[in-house]
Amino acid sequence: MAPLTPRREFLTSSVKAGLGLYIGSTFLSSCASSRGIANVPAQYTTGFNQQPLPYAYNALEEAIDAKTMELHYSKHAASYATNLNEAAKAEGVDASKPLEDVLRNVSKYSTKLRNNGGGHYNHEFFWKCMTPKASSGPAGSLANAINSSFGSFETFKTQFSDAGKNRFGSGWAWLLLDNDKRLRIASTPNQDNPLMDVAEAKGFPLLGLDVWEHAYYLRYQNKRPDYIANWWKVVNWDYVAQRYQSMI
Numbered sequence: 001m002a003p004l005t006p007r008r009e010f011l012t013s014s015v016k017a018g019l020g021l022y023i024g025s026t027f028l029s030s031c032a033s034s035r036g037i038a039n040v041p042a043q044y045t046t047g048f049n050q051q052p053l054p055y056a057y058n059a060l061e062e063a064i065d066a067k068t069m070e071l072h073y074s075k076h077a078a079s080y081a082t083n084l085n086e087a088a089k090a091e092g093v094d095a096s097k098p099l100e101d102v103l104r105n106v107s108k109y110s111t112k113l114r115n116n117g118g119g120h121y122n123h124e125f126f127w128k129c130m131t132p133k134a135s136s137g138p139a140g141s142l143a144n145a146i147n148s149s150f151g152s153f154e155t156f157k158t159q160f161s162d163a164g165k166n167r168f169g170s171g172w173a174w175l176l177l178d179n180d181k182r183l184r185i186a187s188t189p190n191q192d193n194p195l196m197d198v199a200e201a202k203g204f205p206l207l208g209l210d211v212w213e214h215a216y217y218l219r220y221q222n223k224r225p226d227y228i229a230n231w232w233k234v235v236n237w238d239y240v241a242q243r244y245q246s247m248i
């Protein structure tokens with residue numbers, strides 16, 4: 001083969017470098033997506049049975065009264081778990097596997113499984129998103145990510161609150177990490193959530209807010225914005241940050 005001229009050598013090197021970059025970025029992108037919402041860290045997976053509430057019914061009085069917590073946990077959320085297990089049995093779903101596996105393919109199952117699987121997952125998650133020992137906001141890498149994604153923590157809070165206030169009827173507001181590892185705010189109707197293949201905004205939930213009337217009506221009646229404003233006082237930012245840290 002004839003020796004390469006300086007120009008041909010430069011072009012050949014450039015093509016090789018470009019190919020390397022392309023292969024490298026494709027490989028990295030493939031790794032990133034394989035670590036996406038398909039792989040929820042084991043400590044954040046959800047089983048099919050209701051777990052104990054992580055605090056007393058009256059522990060979040062600053063935002064949610066004890067009677068609402070009791071009814072919400074022991075009646076509403078409990079029935080989602082019961083109905084989920086009924087639906088899972090009827091549809092041959094292995095209830096020893098993480099619930100996330102079903103939610104990611106929920107369009108293949110019945111409406112009963114979708115509503116109650118979502119209802120159970122969302123409530124198990126919601127309890128953990130709150131704590132009587134709440135801090136005023138996130139710290140560390142989550143705080144930085146919120147600031148760079150939304151401009152400021154206050155802007156994030158406004159946008160998230162609006163997602164909850166503007167959800168027509170029953171549903172949820174979410175902060176989620178999408179498959180490109182970007183923070184997003186979204187809202188879902190009924191008991192849908194961002195893990196579901198039917199969700200408009202898909203991703204890993206980092207923070208969830210229940211805006212069904214059963215979550216606030218006893219104390220706040222029709223004033224959903226007042227419930228949301230008080231709810232910020234009990235958000236468990238340590239838990240939200242841990243979930244974020246586990247996925248980035």
Ligand SMILES: [Fe+2]
Nearest residue numbers: 076210212215
């Ligand atoms: Fe609820």
